[in-house]
Amino acid sequence: MAQSNTPVPPPMNLSHSMLHNPTFIQHTQIIDQRQYIRSGERPGYVRLLENVATAALHDSVHNVDPPKCHPNTRVAIIQCIIDWALGKREEVSGRPILWLKGGAGAGKSAIARSVAERSSDEGLLLGAFFFNAGDASRNHVGNLVATISYQISTCLPGFRDIVSAIIEDNPLIFKRSLKTQFFTLVIDPLSTVLTNSSPSISSTTPGLIIIDGLDECSAVNSQRDLVLTLQEVTNATTLIQFLVCSRPESHLNSAFGLSRIGPILCYIFLDDEDYTAxxxxxxxxxxxxxxxxxxxxxxxxxxxxxxxxxxxxxxxxxxxxxxxxxxxxxxxxxxxxxxxxxxxxxxxxxxxxxxxxxFTELDALYRHVISKAEDVTTVLDILAFPALYGNFQAIPEDIEIILQLEEGTVEVMLTDMHSIITISGGYVMFLHKSLADFLSEPQRSGDLYRDLSRDRLSHVARVISFFSNIMKPDSRIADPVSLDILQALQQFPVFEFFKYLLSYGVIPDTGPWGQERYWYNDRSFIMTYFHYLYCIKDICESTRLIYWEQIREYCECVLTVLEDDWSGDWTVHFAFTYHHLLHDPRYHLPRKFSFLDIGSKWGNTGLMDLGTFGDTICYVTTATHRYSDDIIKISHDLIGDIKKEAIFAKSACCCLALLCDEGRANRDSGGIYEIARHDRRNQREHPWYWRQMSPTLPSLPSERNFPGGLVHYWSIKHPNYKMKTTRIRKMLRNMIHPLNRDWPLYILLLELLPRILPLAGRYEPLMDMCRKKCLSSLSQFWPRKSKLARRTIDDYLCRMDSQEGMKM
Known part of the structure; x- marks a missing residue:
């Protein structure tokens, strides 16, 4: 109904009209005065209504069963948005734009509609616009400002008359730029209304505008223009806040990432763990x-x-x-x-x-997103990786190497797919786990179907071919797709690959391409390669022959590098003895010594640095025991008796060098001597009690001399606690574990020496060490093991003397 004080517009003046071919063109809206009186609305407001997209309203009748949050769901996110709109969140104070982003189907529209309903009930909502790609009335920005201006006119007295007058004076305003429309139809009239209002009305005026589905606006340029317009609007006034909901498309990430928008922007990413659904x-x-x-x-x-x-x-x-x-x-x-x-x-x-x-609806979504890619075939090749190996195994750099793509291709190819896929933390990740099901089920995916089993075999062949060819820098990689697994295995240069790994640090690390190589990555690959080789060895005769041939190549390479590069290193010989010889059934090694990782873990504590050679063979044998027995068998077959005796002799030198290191004993275990010297008078007066009890823990050795920080913990928590000496001995004797420090290492060597020394041949440095019989003072705490070790030393010397006598 028309306002009583609304003036009737004068009759239209045709002096500003013109004729052209001979079409009549009028720069102003022609509305008959009688029509105006009959409709009861001003011409400007009628013009406004003609440009309103009613389906874009949050409570539009055109939306049947619109998406809304289920009761008691998304409570935290909705409350977070309401608190931001009310200015209750100090960390985002002064940031008038909130970007709610999330993958396809994350529930952004449901959250936006629920926020719109609640904010409308609480008097916070100024307007809302819900884009929809399938609705011609709201898949563009043409009706956006008019729709928001209309909503403001329904909740602010006086706004309608001001906007109507503006439109009447400027009837082509809806053909102007988005920025001009916002300032002309929203900002200026809103400022005028609030300026003429009382302070109480101004303070309670709603200021939230919701724009949902920005990514569904048909023109990408329009999406970017709208983001920039919102920035200029919020810089010009503090009266309005914008909640923008969209998928994290690349162009929107770029627009919201501009330096001028950063200070006024806060965002919620629905795929973050903070807002897990x-x-x-x-x-x-x-x-x-x-x-x-x-x-x-x-x-x-x-x-x-x-x-x-x-x-x-x-x-x-x-x-x-x-x-x-x-x-x-x-x-x-x-x-x-x-x-x-x-x-x-x-x-x-x-x-x-x-x-x-x-899953018809979900499949249509996947098909729509994937079909937008410029090279669908390559994109499907890339998606096979997270589908097969999980989100945290699909590394873009690895995918590019295996698929022979240029660096950065994966990120470029997936640019338009951020609504279902993300590259986060260095991995290609599915936002929808069901995407893997879609790709692997032909009934659902149709021409986008991927045979993942075939893809897996292709990846294996490509990986083997890649590592095979990097050891041959002059050769070119053939088309990996045409390579059969057997052909790739046969071409893999085991000897050359292991020679590089075992000699790392001895020879210059130039690598086959003349640049630095990544030793740890190569070592990880070879372990996986051997495991795969073992798993397929019984498939057919060819795989069985390849398996035994390449295990033998590995053993030959180990022996070659041991003799050429590490011949004088006793520690490396000990590592080889322990992992390649000593676990042979003929030596009856106790089960408790079954392939302890004495290299990488113990070496990290500075106790036993085996070097890259020792760490590599430790890694190969301890990663899985499945093929370790085969390695030990072949190693024994390749080594003659004389070489074997020399290797055992150098290994025994390694054991004795550590067992006789009195400096280590003085440095690491001074506290334990306090046990023997503590309060000798009490020991004489109470001999039985003293045999059973040790001194109170504060006087025991420091934390580093006992495993697991046990002494340190109990000395703080229970200062009067007494621990039996027998329990300490038992704890030190039984805790042979790679994660422990000096004591387990000493026990390990003390027990291994009697098993290695009888197999050793004549070696002058070893004989000199044996003649000294200088086990460190730590040995007194394990008298039986020390006695056995000394007896073994005596037997070795007698055996060497008798052999010398026989020669004479």
């Missing part, structure tokens, strides 16, 4: 299943209990925080024409699918 999805599913069991037509046919708890857990996990998956499942199950339990079983492939496939 798993709990909300569980609530949603449980409530929906409860309603189905209470209201469905075939509820009496449902088993009890239903659904199984593990199936609910699987659905939550498959949702990956994206509500679209859970919503799709529920819509499929609650079909009134089918039994819900049968439909749920069809989702889990426990029964044949129905004619209407369960």
């Amino acid at each position: 798993s709990a909300d999805i569980r609530v949603y599913l449980e409530d929906k299943f409860k309603r189905i069991k209470e209201e469905h037509l075939f509820k009496h046919m449902l088993p009890d209990p239903w659904p199984p708890h593990e199936q609910v857990n699987t659905l939550v996990n498959k949702s990956s925080g994206q509500f679209i998956y859970a919503a799709t499942v529920v819509r499929y199950i609650e079909s009134p024409r089918h039994r819900p339990d049968h439909r749920l079983n069809a989702i889990f492939n426990l029964r044949p699918p129905f004619k209407d496939l369960p």
Whole structure:
């Protein structure tokens, strides 16, 4: 109804009109005075209404069953947004733009609509616009400002008349730029209204504008222009805040990442762990299943209990925080024409699918996003990696090497797919776990289907070919797609590859390309390679021959490098003896010594640095025991008796050098001597008691002299606690573990010496050490083991003397 004080517009003056070919063109809207009186609205407001996209309103009648957050879900995020709008969050104070971003199906529109309803009820909402790519009235920015201006006019007195007058004076305003429209139809009239209002009205004026689905605006340039316009609007006034919801498309990431927008922007990423939706999805599913069991037509046919708890857990996990998956499942199950339990079983492939496939809506989403890629084939090749190996194994650099792509290609190829895929922390990651199911099921994916089993074999061949060819810098990698696994295995240069690994640090690290190589990565590959080789060795005769041939090549390489590069290193010989010889069944090594990792872990503590040679063979044999027995058998076959005796002799030197190091004893175990010297008078007066008890813990050795910080802990927590000496000995004797420090190492060597020395041949440095019989004073705390070690030393000297006598 028209306002009583609204003036009637004068008759239209045609003096400013013109004729052209001979079409009549009028620069102003022609509205008959009688029509104006009959409609009861000003011409400017009628013009405004003509440009309003009613379907873009949050409560539009055109939206049937619009997405909204299920009760008791997304509570934290909604409250966070409301607190931001009210200025209650100090950390984002002064940031008038909030970007709510998330992958496809994450529930952004549901959150935006729920925020719109709540903020409208609480008097915070100034306007909202919901873009939709499939609706011609709201898939562009043309109607955006008019729709927001209309909503403001319904909640602020006086705004309608001002806007109507502006439109009447400037009827082509809707053909102007987005920035001009915002300032002309929103900012200027809003400022005028508030300036003429009382302070109480100005302080309670709503200021939140919601723009949802920005990525669904048809023109990318328009999306960027809108972001820049919002920045200029918020710089010009403090009256308005914008909540913008969209997918994290690359161009939007770029726009919101501009330096001039950063200071006024805060954002919520729905895929961050801080806002995980798993709990909300569980609530949603449980409530929906409860309603189905209470209201469905075939509820009496449902088993009890239903659904199984593990199936609910699987659905939550498959949702990956994206509500679209859970919503799709529920819509499929609650079909009134089918039994819900049968439909749920069809989702889990426990029964044949129905004619209407369960994930049609979700599949359409995947197909739409993937089809936007410029090179769909290459994108599918890339997606096979996270589909096969999981999110935290798909490294872009590795994918580029295996697929022979240029550096940076993976990131470029996935630029337009951030709504379902992200590159985070150096990994290509699926935002939807169900995407892997889509790609691997031909009925769902159609021409986008990937045979993941075939892809896996192709990847194996490519990896082997890559590592094979980097050891031959002059050769070119043939097309890996055409390489068979057997051919790739046969071409792999085991000897050359291991020679580089075992000699690392001795020869210059130039690598086959004349640049620095990554030794740790190569070592990890070879362990995986040997494991794969072992797993396929019994498939056919060819794989069996390749397996034994390459294990033998490895053993030959180890012996060659040991003799050429590490011939004088006793520690390296000890590592070789322990991992390649001593575990042979003929030596009856106790089970407690089964392939301890004496290199990489113990070496890190500075106790036993085996060098890259020792660490490599430790890594190969301790990573898996499956092929260790084969390595030991071949090593014994390759070594003659004389070489074997020399290797055992140098290994014994390594053991004795550490066992006789009195300096280490004085440095590391001064505290333990206090046990023997402590309060000798008490020992004489109470001999039985003293044999059973040690001094109080504060007088015991420092923390580093006992495993696990036990002494340090108890000396603080229980200063009067007494520990039995027998318990200390037992603890030190039994705790032979790679993570422990000096004491377990000393015990290990003390027990291994009697097993190595009898196998050693004549070696003058070893004989000199044996003649001294100078085990460190630490040996007194293990008298039986020390006695056996000294007896073994005597036997070795007698054996060497008798051999010398026989020669004479």
